[in-house]
Amino acid sequence: MRITDAEIIERLRKGEGRAYGLIIDRYRDRGFSLALRILKNREDAEEALQDAFVRAYRGLVKFEGASSFGTWFYRILYNACMTSLSQRKRADRMVVAGEPEEITEPADSEDPRDLRELEVSDLMARVGEVMGGLPEKYSSIISMFYLQELSYAEIAEVTGMPVGTVKTHLFRARGLLQREVLKKTEGRVAV
Amino acid sequence: MNHPSREDLYEYADGQMPAGNARVVAGHLESCPRCRGEVESVLRLGEAVRRMPGESPSPSFTRDLLRRLGISEHVSVWWIFLRNFAPVLVAVVIVFVVLTIVSTGDPGGNIQKGLFDYGRVEGALKEVTETAAGGLAALLKNVLGSTVGTDSAWLAAYLVAFFIGIGLADRYLFRPLLRRRR
Numbered sequence: 044m045r046i047t048d049a050e051i052i053e054r055l056r057k058g059e060g061r062a063y064g065l066i067i068d069r070y071r072d073r074g075f076s077l078a079l080r081i082l083k084n085r086e087d088a089e090e091a092l093q094d095a096f097v098r099a100y101r102g103l104v105k106f107e108g109a110s111s112f113g114t115w116f117y118r119i120l121y122n123a124c125m126t127s128l129s130q131r132k133r134a135d136r137m138v139v140a141g142e143p144e145e146i147t148e149p150a151d152s153e154d155p156r157d158l159r160e161l162e163v164s165d166l167m168a169r170v171g172e173v174m175g176g177l178p179e180k181y182s183s184i185i186s187m188f189y190l191q192e193l194s195y196a197e198i199a200e201v202t203g204m205p206v207g208t209v210k211t212h213l214f215r216a217r218g219l220l221q222r223e224v225l226k227k228t229e230g231r232v233a234v
Numbered sequence: 235m236n237h238p239s240r241e242d243l244y245e246y247a248d249g250q251m252p253a254g255n256a257r258v259v260a261g262h263l264e265s266c267p268r269c270r271g272e273v274e275s276v277l278r279l280g281e282a283v284r285r286m287p288g289e290s291p292s293p294s295f296t297r298d299l300l301r302r303l304g305i306s307e308h309v310s311v312w313w314i315f316l317r318n319f320a321p322v323l324v325a326v327v328i329v330f331v332v333l334t335i336v337s338t339g340d341p342g343g344n345i346q347k348g349l350f351d352y353g354r355v356e357g358a359l360k361e362v363t364e365t366a367a368g369g370l371a372a373l374l375k376n377v378l379g380s381t382v383g384t385d386s387a388w389l390a391a392y393l394v395a396f397f398i399g400i401g402l403a404d405r406y407l408f409r410p411l412l413r414r415r416r
Contacts, residue, residue, distance in 0.1 A: 060305045067296055075291045089291045093299050100303055166282040174286070188248070189283040195250050213248075214241050217279060224279075 048112040055103055063100055070096075070113070073191050074120050080186040081124040081179045082131075091127045095120035110200060117191060118201045121183070128179065161228065173223040181216035188213060237269055238262060247273045247280075324407070325399030 046065065054062040074095065078088035098119050106115055161169075174182055187193045187201065195213075199206045238246070238259050245251045246259040263270050300306075 060303075063303065063305060064296070064300065067299060071295065072288055072290050076289045079289050085291075089295060092291060093295070093302065096299055097302060161278075163278070163282060163285070166278065167285050170279070170282045171286050174283070185283060189280055190286075195248075210241065210245065214244055217244065217276060220283075221275070221279060 049108070052103060052106065052112065066099075066112075066116075067096060070116055074116070076190050077117065077183065077186050078120060078124050080174070080182040081121070082127055083175065083179070087127050087131070088124075091123040092120065095123045098123070110197070113191075114193065114197045114200055117187070117193065117197075121201050124183075161224075165228075166224065169224045169227045170220065172227065173220055176223070177216065177219060180212060181219060184209065184212045185216045185220065237266065240272060243269055243272045244276050247276045321400040321403035321407075324403040325397070328399050 048066070048069075051062050051065050071092070074092050075088055078091045078095075079085065082088045082091060095116065099116050102119070106112065174185070177185070183202075184198060187198045188195075193201065195206050195209050198204075198209045198213075202209070204212070242251070242255070242259060246256055251259065263273060
């Protein structure tokens with residue numbers, strides 16, 4: 044039977060420092076995915092993820108269990124990524140992607156049912172191409188919902204946004220993703 | 235026909251809608267291919283995102299992190315040996331000492347005589363062990379329904395002491411030591 048996060052934390056509090064390796068194994072890859080979606084740079088993502096693990100380890104005494112450990116950890120990670128992002132913007136090392144144009148209700152020619160005509164493998168490839176170009180506030184929300192499998196309420200807790208804003212961002216992120224995927228599909232067909 | 239908004243359809247597809255509202259939307263979807271298409275489309279998009287190849291940090295990530303935290307990833311082989319077998323060794327030593335004192339009455343010959351009165355210790359230990367062995371023999375006789383010899387009862391008593399010794403040494407000696415070392 045898989046050991047729960049609460050059991051690992053209990054062992055850590057009793058002095059079994061090596062049990063933290065289980066936490067690292069459990070959250071390393073998903074945490075890296077999230078950090079990469081926000082920071083879009085592997086080195087920065089690894090650094091933010093390390094910082095988050097270190098802060099979580101040192102902050103375990105303060106973790107009261109009001110939320111799940113995962114949600115608490117992703118909050119630390121998200122904040123670490125936001126700090127890194129703002130430092131990067133200040134250092135002017137990144138060209139900030141422009142805000143997407145306002146997502147409007149699709150016209151008939153952009154019927155989202157077109158996505159169903161794509162094979163899942165094709166859709167996966169195109170989603171992968173588009174995700175890297177999404178603004179971080181949309182790619183992070185998409186990642187948290189689908190990859191870290193957080194609920195609306197948990198995403199709100201991680202990001203500090205109201206639940207309504209999370210829903211709006213997720214809605215817009217999906218609209219943007221669908222639109223860009225369809226554009227790529229049309230572009231390939233045209234070629 | 236009133237259609238749910240796209241936001242509501244997405245919330246329904248996400249499984250995040252309160253149960254009452256979800257039942258209403260589910261009822262609508264049974265008779266509305268357009269809204270069903272919206273839901274299927276967003277579910278398909280979600281499936282594609284979930285199935286994207288995962289990303290991993292560099293292979294040295296965990297090692298570097300543990301080093302930064304001061305957590306040792308490896309435990310020496312000797313420590314693993316001590317951790318697993320030392321309680322057994324301690325129990326064996328205890329049993330050997332008890333057995334020696336009781337059976338010989340004078341384990342160390344002239345060397346040990348000066349330390350304490352072996353005769354009294356031997357007598358007390360013999361009395362305790364004979365009483366315990368006798369009691370255990372009687373218990374085994376009741377349980378197994380046959381006569382159990384005193385020698386077998388002694389063996390059983392020493393085995394019990396052996397395993398109790400392992401447990402006590404592990405619980406009170408080696409686990410605290412191991413925790414401090416970590």
